[in-house]
Amino acid sequence: MKYLKWFLLLLLAAVIVVVFLNYERLDIVSGYSAKSMASSVFTAKRGFQFTDSTDNNFSPINIAKDEIDLQEKSATASVFGLNKRKAIYREGLGSVLIPDGYKYTPDNIKPKRNFTKIELPYPYGNLEQKDTVFANVDYKKLQSVIDTYSQDSLQTRALLVIYKDQIIAETYAKGFNKDSRILGWSMTKSITSTIYGVLQSHGEIDVMQPAPIDAWKDDERNKITINNLLQMNSGLEWEENYETISDVTKMLFQEEDMTSSQADEPLVGKPNESWYYSSGTTNLLSGILRKQFNSYQEYLDFWYTDLIDKIGMHSMLIEADMIGNYVGSSYGWASPRDWAKLGLLYLHQGNWNGAQIFTKDWYDYAVTPTNSSNGRYGAQIWLNAGGFLPDVPRDVFSFNGYQGQRVYMCPSKDLVVVRMGLKPMDFNGLLRDVIEVIN
Structure with a gap:
C-alpha cells in the first residue's frame, strides 16, 4: 500500500x-x-x-x-x-x-449592407450566366482535370474555373454548393489591402506615409510606412507558426484587440529590407483603417459599401474581434463564386463592369514584387514573378489562405481559378493542367 x-x-x-x-x-x-x-x-x-x-x-x-x-x-x-x-x-x-464572465449585450451596431439584386448574368449580377461555348477550350479534358483535383482524398470543397468572365467548370463536395460560405483564412488579407487601394484611389490616404502608430513616434519604428506594412516588409518581430504557440495563434485565439499584437513588437530588421509574412501586420493595418473614419459605423460600412457589396459579393462576411476591429488577416467568409469576383476585379485591374473600384496604378502597385521577397509577394497578394510555380506563367498572382484556400489570376490567359478545401494540394499541377486545356 x-x-x-x-x-x-x-x-x-x-x-x-x-x-x-x-x-x-x-x-x-x-x-x-x-x-x-x-x-x-x-x-x-x-x-x-x-x-x-x-x-x-x-x-x-x-x-x-x-x-x-x-x-x-x-x-x-x-x-x-x-x-x-x-x-x-x-x-x-x-x-x-x-473571456470568462463576459456578458454579451447586442448593441445593434453592425455594417449596413446593400443586397439589391442586379438583373445581369454572373459575375456582374444575380442572374445565371448565359451559356457560352469557347471553341478553344477542350471541355472533355477540362472535366478530367476537375475530376482529378476534386477527389475525396484531396478534401476539395469547391473548384471553380472562370475564363473570359464565364464559368467553364464548377464542382462542389457533398454538403456544399455555389452559395456556401467558406472561410478564406488569409485570403482575407487581400480584401484588407484592397480597402487601402480604394482609399488611395479616392485620394483619402497615402500609403507611402509613415504608419500612424502613436507608440512608434519616438523610436526607430517611426520610419515604418503603411507601404512597408502592406508589403510585409516592416522589419518588426513576429512568429507566424500555426503548429505551436506563436504570435499568430496567441493573437487569433487569445487576444481581444488583434490590431495591437504587431504594434507592440520591436524592430528586428530594416524596413523595406526584411520581408516576413505576418498576420499581425494585416490586423494592424485594419486598426489603422479604423482611424481613417470619423466613426466606428463608417469603418464598418466602408468595406461593404465601397468594395464588397459594390461588386456583388453579398455572401461575404468579415468577422470582427472583441472590440470590433475586422480581423482582416483571417476571418473573411464568402461563397466560391464571390471569392472569384474579387479575383475578376483584379484581373480587370480594378474595373468592375465599367466602374473603376480602384485605379490601375493601385493594381500595378499591388502586383509588383516586394523588395526581398524573391518575387513571391506584392501588397498582401502572392506572386509568381519569381517562378515559385514553375509550370505556369510568371504573371500569375493569387490570394492564399490556410488549408489550401486559393484564388488564382492569370492575366495572360484571362483566367481565374478558385479552390477551397481542408488541406493544400499540388497547385502548380492544377494551374498547369487547367491552362493546357485552353488552346
Missing part, C-alpha cells in the same frame, strides 16, 4: 506538470475549436455534427469537446474538461471568442 500511495502521488504530480506545461496550448486548442464551431454553425449555416467531423477533425483540435447553444448562438469547447472557451455569434460581425 505504501508503494502504491507513492506511485499515485507521483502520477498525480506528473499529470499536474503535464497540464501546467501545456496549459496555454490547450487554451488555444479549445479556443480554435469553439471559434470554428460557432463560425461554421452560425456564420456558414452548417451543422454541429458536420463541423465536428470535418473542420474540427484534425490533430490536435480533435481532442477538444464541443457543445452548441442554438438559442444563445454560442459554442463552447474544452480539453479533458479543462481550458473551457466560449465563442458567440454577433449579427453582422460574425463569431468571436469571449
Whole structure:
C-alpha cells in the first residue's frame, strides 16, 4: 500500500506538470475549436455534427469537446474538461471568442449592407450566366482535370474555373454548393489591402506615409510606412507558426484587440529590407483603417459599401474581434463564386463592369514584387514573378489562405481559378493542367 500511495502521488504530480506545461496550448486548442464551431454553425449555416467531423477533425483540435447553444448562438469547447472557451455569434460581425464572465449585450451596431439584386448574368449580377461555348477550350479534358483535383482524398470543397468572365467548370463536395460560405483564412488579407487601394484611389490616404502608430513616434519604428506594412516588409518581430504557440495563434485565439499584437513588437530588421509574412501586420493595418473614419459605423460600412457589396459579393462576411476591429488577416467568409469576383476585379485591374473600384496604378502597385521577397509577394497578394510555380506563367498572382484556400489570376490567359478545401494540394499541377486545356 505504501508503494502504491507513492506511485499515485507521483502520477498525480506528473499529470499536474503535464497540464501546467501545456496549459496555454490547450487554451488555444479549445479556443480554435469553439471559434470554428460557432463560425461554421452560425456564420456558414452548417451543422454541429458536420463541423465536428470535418473542420474540427484534425490533430490536435480533435481532442477538444464541443457543445452548441442554438438559442444563445454560442459554442463552447474544452480539453479533458479543462481550458473551457466560449465563442458567440454577433449579427453582422460574425463569431468571436469571449473571456470568462463576459456578458454579451447586442448593441445593434453592425455594417449596413446593400443586397439589391442586379438583373445581369454572373459575375456582374444575380442572374445565371448565359451559356457560352469557347471553341478553344477542350471541355472533355477540362472535366478530367476537375475530376482529378476534386477527389475525396484531396478534401476539395469547391473548384471553380472562370475564363473570359464565364464559368467553364464548377464542382462542389457533398454538403456544399455555389452559395456556401467558406472561410478564406488569409485570403482575407487581400480584401484588407484592397480597402487601402480604394482609399488611395479616392485620394483619402497615402500609403507611402509613415504608419500612424502613436507608440512608434519616438523610436526607430517611426520610419515604418503603411507601404512597408502592406508589403510585409516592416522589419518588426513576429512568429507566424500555426503548429505551436506563436504570435499568430496567441493573437487569433487569445487576444481581444488583434490590431495591437504587431504594434507592440520591436524592430528586428530594416524596413523595406526584411520581408516576413505576418498576420499581425494585416490586423494592424485594419486598426489603422479604423482611424481613417470619423466613426466606428463608417469603418464598418466602408468595406461593404465601397468594395464588397459594390461588386456583388453579398455572401461575404468579415468577422470582427472583441472590440470590433475586422480581423482582416483571417476571418473573411464568402461563397466560391464571390471569392472569384474579387479575383475578376483584379484581373480587370480594378474595373468592375465599367466602374473603376480602384485605379490601375493601385493594381500595378499591388502586383509588383516586394523588395526581398524573391518575387513571391506584392501588397498582401502572392506572386509568381519569381517562378515559385514553375509550370505556369510568371504573371500569375493569387490570394492564399490556410488549408489550401486559393484564388488564382492569370492575366495572360484571362483566367481565374478558385479552390477551397481542408488541406493544400499540388497547385502548380492544377494551374498547369487547367491552362493546357485552353488552346
